[in-house]
Amino acid sequence: MKKLAYIVSFIFLGAVFQSCTKDFEETNRNKNKIYTVEVNDVFAGTVVRTMRLIQDLSFNKLMNFSRYAVVGFATNPSQDTGDNYFNQFYVGILRDLLKLEKEYTGKKEYANRLAMVKTWKSYVFYMLASIYGSVPMSDALAVAGETKISFRYDSELEIYTQILNDLKDAGDLYAVSQAYPNDLLLRDPVFGGSTFGKSDILKWQKFTNTLRLNVALHAQNLSLDLARTHATAVMNDDTKLISSLDDMVKLQWGSDESLSASYYYTRFIKNNTSFSEMTYPALGEYFATYLFSYNDPRIGAYAMKANQMAPTGVKPMLYTDTLTRQHLKFCTQKDCPTYAAHQADGLNASRVDSVLVDYAMPYVPLPELNSLASGWEWAFIPGRDFRYSDPLGSKNSPYNFSFVQTDFVKENASMVLLNWADAYFLKAEAEMLFGSEGKAQQNYELGIKASFAQYGMSSTVEDYMKQNGIKWNTDGKGFADRRILYRANIRGKGGRENHLEQIYKQRYFADYLNCLEGWNLERRTRVLRFPPFFSNGAGTDAEGYNPVYNYWTERFIYPLVEQTKNAEAYYRGIENLKAVSPYYRANRWGDNIYTSLGFTKLNPDLIFADRTYGGNKIIKPNCEYFNKKYGKTYEEVVLTAKRMTGETDETLALTKAFSYNFRSLLKTYIP
Incomplete structure (x- = not known):
C-alpha cells in the first residue's frame, strides 16, 4: 500500500502552508505558485495528521477509557497539562482546514471541495468538543495580519449547533453530477480507493450526512430539539447515508515503515526488542464478558488467541477448574485411595x-493493572489455610493473553471512523427517539448483520441473533467478571429504554477499537456502566484522584499555557463546563478529568460508589466464562479434545487440544 507514502511525501507542503499566515488568497492568484498541489495535498496532510492524532489518543488514553482494550502502562488516571494535543488539533489540522474553507467559500465551481473541507473540519471539532468540552471554535485562530490575545471558548451547545449547521450546508453543497469536473480531489486520502485516486463525491456525501446524524444524537442531552431537527432531516432521505461496506469511512495506512506506517505499528511494534503486555494492547475483561456470554464469533476478528504470538516452547496460562468423571475407569491402586473397599462393595459403576x-x-x-482495591483481599479457600489468587494473574509469560488482532495494528492497517453498522444503529436510535419502534427493530437487526458482514462472518449471524438478549425485545443474562463486580446482561425486553439498551450495546460491540466512539457512547448513554479502575494506592498527578477507586476519565484538562496566554477565555470555558455538567467537580478550580461534559448523562453509580467499592471486601473469584468451557464432565472434555485435534488417543488429544493437566482427586461419591 503506497497510498499514505504518497500523501506523506507532500506533507511538507502542509507545513509550509501552515506557516503562511499572510495573504493566502495572493498565493492562489500567483500563476507561478503550484496551487493545484497545495489544494490536494494540504488537505491530504490534514487527514494524515488526524489519523495519527486519533491513534495517539487511542493508544495513550482512549483504549482504556472505552474499555475496548487494556494498555497496561496507561491504566492509572492521569492529567495532561501540556499543549501537545491542543497544538495537534489547532495548528496541525484546523489551521489548514479553516484557510481552505475560507478560500472555497462562495465559489460554486468548488462546492464539492468546500463540502469535503467542512465535513473534515466538523469531524475534528466533534473530536475536540467530545474530549475537552467547551473550546474555541468561532474564534479559533487569528486571521492574516490580526494580532489576537484572547480566543473565545464556545459552549458545547454552540459548538454542536455550528457543527450540525456546517454539516447541513456541506450536505447541500455536493454536486454529485459534477457540473464542474475539477471540483474534487485528484488524490483523495479518504475515498480515493487503494490507488489514492479521485474523490468519490457520493461517498463523501454519505459520510457528511451520517456524521450529521451521529453528532445530532450525540448532542441530545444538551438539546433534544436540536437532535430531533437534524436527525429527522437526515432520515428523510436515508439513501444519502452510509449504505454498504464500500461506503464506510475507512482510512488506510501504508506499508512504508519510515513514511506511512500506522502510529500503532511505529509506537509499539517496530524496532521493539522485547515483548511486554504493558505496552501491547490486549482484550479487556469487561468487554470480553459480552463476547463470551453471547458466543460472539467476532472475538476472533477483534483479538488473537492466547499465546498466539509466543515463541515455540512458551507455555500457555492454565485455568484451574473442577470436573466430574465416572469413577470406575479410575478405580485403580494408583489412582484410588480407597481402592480395596471400592472393589469389594461392587458399587463402582x-x-x-x-x-x-x-x-x-x-x-x-x-x-x-490492579486486581483489588485498597482494603480488599482474596477469600480463604474453604478448608484451607491459604487464599484464592487472581485467576488471570497466573501467567507463565507475557504472551499468555489475547492481544488486539494484527489487522488493527499492522503497518498498513486501516482505521474506521464510521462503519456500515453505525449507520443502521444510528437510524435505529433515531427511530426509537423520534419515529417508529418497528423501523427501529429493522435497523437494529440490519446493523448486526452489517457488522458481521464487515468481518466476513455473515454465515454465523442468524445463530447469533437467535439468542436471548440479542433477539429484539428479549433479556440476556451474561457472565460476570472474575470478581463478580459486573455482569454482561442485556435488558432488551420492555419499552423504549430497554430497546435503546440493545441498540447501544450492539453499536458498542460493532465499533471495536473505534475508541472515541466507544467512549462517547458510554458517556452519553451510561448503558454499559462498567466498574471503576481500582487504584490500590498507586500514585498519579491527577487532582481529585481517589486512592481506592476512580471511574474513568470524563474529559481532558485544558493546556496549562491557556491560563497565562488566554486566561479570560480559559476561565469562561470552565464556567461553560460548570453550567451544563451533570456532575461537576471543584478540584483544580473545575478544570479536572472527573467533571462530566454537557453532552453526557450522569453516571448513576456515583451515588453508591463509596458503599460499593470502599472499605474491606472479601473477594471470592470465579471465572464463569471459563468454567466448564470444554464440557461439564471429563468424558465430555475428552470428546471435545478429540474433535478439536482429530487425535484418537485420549491423553494425546487432551494435551494437544488445551494442555490438559490432572491436579488432584477432590472426592468420590455416589450421587
Missing part, C-alpha cells in the same frame, strides 16, 4: 469423582 484439573483457554483477557 455408580460412583462419581470430583477432580481438579488445569487447561488452557482460547481467549484470555488482560486484567487492568
Whole structure:
C-alpha cells in the first residue's frame, strides 16, 4: 500500500502552508505558485495528521477509557497539562482546514471541495468538543495580519449547533453530477480507493450526512430539539447515508515503515526488542464478558488467541477448574485411595469423582493493572489455610493473553471512523427517539448483520441473533467478571429504554477499537456502566484522584499555557463546563478529568460508589466464562479434545487440544 507514502511525501507542503499566515488568497492568484498541489495535498496532510492524532489518543488514553482494550502502562488516571494535543488539533489540522474553507467559500465551481473541507473540519471539532468540552471554535485562530490575545471558548451547545449547521450546508453543497469536473480531489486520502485516486463525491456525501446524524444524537442531552431537527432531516432521505461496506469511512495506512506506517505499528511494534503486555494492547475483561456470554464469533476478528504470538516452547496460562468423571475407569491402586473397599462393595459403576484439573483457554483477557482495591483481599479457600489468587494473574509469560488482532495494528492497517453498522444503529436510535419502534427493530437487526458482514462472518449471524438478549425485545443474562463486580446482561425486553439498551450495546460491540466512539457512547448513554479502575494506592498527578477507586476519565484538562496566554477565555470555558455538567467537580478550580461534559448523562453509580467499592471486601473469584468451557464432565472434555485435534488417543488429544493437566482427586461419591 503506497497510498499514505504518497500523501506523506507532500506533507511538507502542509507545513509550509501552515506557516503562511499572510495573504493566502495572493498565493492562489500567483500563476507561478503550484496551487493545484497545495489544494490536494494540504488537505491530504490534514487527514494524515488526524489519523495519527486519533491513534495517539487511542493508544495513550482512549483504549482504556472505552474499555475496548487494556494498555497496561496507561491504566492509572492521569492529567495532561501540556499543549501537545491542543497544538495537534489547532495548528496541525484546523489551521489548514479553516484557510481552505475560507478560500472555497462562495465559489460554486468548488462546492464539492468546500463540502469535503467542512465535513473534515466538523469531524475534528466533534473530536475536540467530545474530549475537552467547551473550546474555541468561532474564534479559533487569528486571521492574516490580526494580532489576537484572547480566543473565545464556545459552549458545547454552540459548538454542536455550528457543527450540525456546517454539516447541513456541506450536505447541500455536493454536486454529485459534477457540473464542474475539477471540483474534487485528484488524490483523495479518504475515498480515493487503494490507488489514492479521485474523490468519490457520493461517498463523501454519505459520510457528511451520517456524521450529521451521529453528532445530532450525540448532542441530545444538551438539546433534544436540536437532535430531533437534524436527525429527522437526515432520515428523510436515508439513501444519502452510509449504505454498504464500500461506503464506510475507512482510512488506510501504508506499508512504508519510515513514511506511512500506522502510529500503532511505529509506537509499539517496530524496532521493539522485547515483548511486554504493558505496552501491547490486549482484550479487556469487561468487554470480553459480552463476547463470551453471547458466543460472539467476532472475538476472533477483534483479538488473537492466547499465546498466539509466543515463541515455540512458551507455555500457555492454565485455568484451574473442577470436573466430574465416572469413577470406575479410575478405580485403580494408583489412582484410588480407597481402592480395596471400592472393589469389594461392587458399587463402582455408580460412583462419581470430583477432580481438579488445569487447561488452557482460547481467549484470555488482560486484567487492568490492579486486581483489588485498597482494603480488599482474596477469600480463604474453604478448608484451607491459604487464599484464592487472581485467576488471570497466573501467567507463565507475557504472551499468555489475547492481544488486539494484527489487522488493527499492522503497518498498513486501516482505521474506521464510521462503519456500515453505525449507520443502521444510528437510524435505529433515531427511530426509537423520534419515529417508529418497528423501523427501529429493522435497523437494529440490519446493523448486526452489517457488522458481521464487515468481518466476513455473515454465515454465523442468524445463530447469533437467535439468542436471548440479542433477539429484539428479549433479556440476556451474561457472565460476570472474575470478581463478580459486573455482569454482561442485556435488558432488551420492555419499552423504549430497554430497546435503546440493545441498540447501544450492539453499536458498542460493532465499533471495536473505534475508541472515541466507544467512549462517547458510554458517556452519553451510561448503558454499559462498567466498574471503576481500582487504584490500590498507586500514585498519579491527577487532582481529585481517589486512592481506592476512580471511574474513568470524563474529559481532558485544558493546556496549562491557556491560563497565562488566554486566561479570560480559559476561565469562561470552565464556567461553560460548570453550567451544563451533570456532575461537576471543584478540584483544580473545575478544570479536572472527573467533571462530566454537557453532552453526557450522569453516571448513576456515583451515588453508591463509596458503599460499593470502599472499605474491606472479601473477594471470592470465579471465572464463569471459563468454567466448564470444554464440557461439564471429563468424558465430555475428552470428546471435545478429540474433535478439536482429530487425535484418537485420549491423553494425546487432551494435551494437544488445551494442555490438559490432572491436579488432584477432590472426592468420590455416589450421587
